[in-house]
Amino acid sequence: MDISKRERDYIVLLKELSSEFPVRISDLARASGVKEPTAYESIKRMEEKGLVKVRKGIVVLTDTGLLTYLKIIKAHRVLELLFVKHGADPDEACKECANIDYLISESMVQKAYNSLGSPSVCPHGRPIEVNVQ
Secondary structure, three states: OOOOHHHHHHHHHHHHHHOOOOOEHHHHHHHHOOOHHHHHHHHHHHHHOOOEEEEOOEEEEOHHHHHHHHHHHHHHHHHHHHHHHOOOOHHHHHHHHOOOOOOOOHHHHHHHHHHOOOOOEOOOOOEOOOOOO
16 A cells, blocks of 8 residues: 555554554644644545544554554664664664655565564564564
8 A cells, every 4th residue: 555654654653652642633743743734634545545543533543554554664673674784873774764664565675574584673672573464
């Protein structure tokens, strides 16, 4: 599924913020530095794609949204390792990966993962999910 950079960022924010409290569109707008109408339009498009549901003002990831999150995070962490292996600073690699992790195909992520020796954690010590499908 094709998603935009903003949709990628909202998916990641939703997953991270929802572990602490229910997430409203205003929370997403504030966390991403945009106005509420901008966030609303993005969430509306994401709902049409089946990535999120909005219920009583609360935005939640659907199963499709959660799977998309897991794929993004796996790609992110594998790419981080690849960049760090080739001399990048872990924090710099993290920032760069956030710009491309949602664009890389699952097959390329898997090839990179395998070539790195099937690592279990990223440079920051966060786990890499093995079976994301």
